[in-house]
Amino acid sequence: MKKNIFQISPSFYDVMPAEYRELVENGPFEKKVGVSDLGAFKELSEEHPLCAGCGLALSLRLILASLPNPEDTIIVGSTGCSAIAFPQVAVQNIHSLFGNQNAIASGVKRALTLRFPDKIKDVVVIAGDGATVDIGLDMVMQSWFRQERITTIMLDNEAYANTGGQESGMSQEGAVLHMAPKGKTFPKVSLPELARASGCVYVAAVNPAKPKKLEKAIVRGVLAARELGPTYIQVFTPCPTNYKFKPNETIEKIKMRVKEGTYETTEFISAEAQELFARLEEGKK
Amino acid sequence: MLSTEYRVLRGPEGYLPPAAASMGVVLPEKGSALVEGCIVPKEDAMELIADKLLSAKNPFFFPGPLVLWAWKDGVVEKAKAIKEMAEAAEAKIIPMPDYRPKYPMINPAIEINPNHPNLTIWHNKIDVCVFIGVHCHYANMALKIIRGGTECYTIALCGEAGHEDAMISLRDVRVEDLKRMTQIIMEKKGVGK
Known part of the structure; x- marks a missing residue:
């Protein structure tokens, strides 16, 4: 897809809502922009209905600003807090049944590869911890075993947040929530380790404080x-x-958890990914 | 004139009105059109569209993504013809730039959304509307919601096979059809005879 298909028919330019005109004139499409440029270009999310201080909303904003190829990216979402933000996002996105996101993304990626063999089409899964590590773990891990060329991003808020607060596999041991009053009885799942063991060529645990x-x-x-x-x-x-x-206090909470070692930031780069990144860095020079 | 028992009439028909197709309304053949569930000659429907637009208190055009975005050859010309038709009918325009539901709400004063078109109809007190350039499945959904919950008269100018759920629907609408309707409107207004 090229930016020229995002042109507004001249006859209707005056009636188009301002956000669309801004996206055409000053959006991130076909530009090399990133989080450092936030405020200097029209972002891909107009607004969101999530709670004040939501770490997920902040992260989603940063993720959207970081996409290297937004005009040719397809996001696959799943049930959860992020699902109510996606209708505002100006990137092609598909909502899947709870937990099915990586199966859907696999199919989308394969279909796009067949349909557009000469074009780059990035398929990115963005789902919550419940969809990724609990309900959808089967689909997630099977997509990794199959070596599907998709990116899986988990927005880890350590709970089923928009259904009243149930514990998820990503909640910390002992976490007490509205719908988990007795406290969680088993530890947080280490999905980065599982990802690495399941064939992911690149794994990272990051946060919006950085x-x-x-x-x-x-x-x-x-x-x-x-x-x-x-x-x-x-x-x-x-x-x-x-x-x-x-x-x-969201950012402070993140920093505190990282400092006390209860939320580890990690990065695993496989040898082939290391080679790829070195090649890409070399190409930039 | 072919007919079925079910008529696609101005609403409100009530929550969840049936799809007109399920009630026996069939799409017109080439050269024909649908008026309130009945198949009529295309020219008759064009005349009726002009009458409806000119007698409306507050007519609006709802152009969709297929004509709002210059995504292929010919779209710019079609958009221009639609604008001219709306201007001739003294109708206002509210766009449907895409199909995102945009929760928690859209701004109904400046855009329409296929998932809750009734909000835009109610907010702007629209009594006659024209859908054009909206992908068929979204147009059908929106037309049904409008028929169910509002008293707006719906017209669908379809580039494909037409819409059973609109009160008037043309099929295979091209630039020349839009120009023809603009001419009919101007003639009825007593301009350009």
């Missing part, structure tokens, strides 16, 4: 999936509503 690191992980994850095989990026997105902290 936007540049998050951006780097997204770019690497998308480029490695495009060329090599499955990639997995886990983004820590704390939930003030269910974990009962003030909306303006």
Whole structure:
């Protein structure tokens, strides 16, 4: 897809809502922009209906700004908080049945490869922890075993947040939530380790308190999936509503968890991905 | 004139009105059109569209993505013809740029959404509307919602096979058809005879 198909018919230019005109004139399409340029271009999300201080909303904003090829990216979402933000996102996106996101993404990627063999089409799954590690773990891991060339991004708020607060596999051991009053009885699942063991060529755990690191992980994850095989990026997105902290404390909560070692930021780069990134870096010079 | 028992009439028909196709309304053959569920000659339907637009208190055109975006050859010309037709009918235009549901809400003063078109109809007090350039499955859904919940009279100018769920629907609408309707409107207004 090229930007020229995003042109407005001149006769209707005056009636188009301002956000569409801005996207055409100053959107990120076919531009090399990133999180450092936020505020200087029209973002891919106009607004969102998520709670104040939502770590997921902040992360989604950064992820969208980091996509290397938004005009040719297809996002596959799933049930959860992020699903109510996606209708506002100006990137092709598909909502799948709860947990089916990686199966859908596999099919989309294969179909696009057949339909547009000479074009780059990035397929990116963005789903919550419940969809990724609980309900959809089968589909997620099978897509990794099959070496599907898709990027899987988990928005990890450590709970089923928009259904009242149930524990998920990503909740910490002992976590007490509205719908989990007795406290979680088993540890947080280490999906980055599972991803690595399941064949992901690039794995990272990042957070929005470090936007540049998050951006780097997204770019690497998308480029490695495009060329090599499955990639997995886990983004820590704390939930003030269910974990009962003030909306303006989200970033502080992230920093605190990282500091106390209860949320690890990691990066695994396979040898082939290392070679790819070195080649791409060399090409930039 | 062919007919079925079910008529596709101005609403509100009530929550979840049936799809007109399920009630026996069939799409017209080439050269024909649908008026309230009945198949009529295309020229008759064009005349009726002009009458409806000119007698409306607050007519609106709802152009969809297929004509709002200059995505292939010929679209710019078609968009220009639609604008001229709307201007001739003194109708306003509210676009449907894409099909995102845009929760929690859209701004009904400046755009229409196929998932809740009734909001735009109610907000702007629209009594006659024209759908054009909307992909068929979304047009059918929106037309049914409008028929179910509003008293707006719906007209669908379709580039494909037409819409059973509109009160008037033309099929295979090309630039020359739009120009013809503009001419009919101007003649009825007593302009350009």
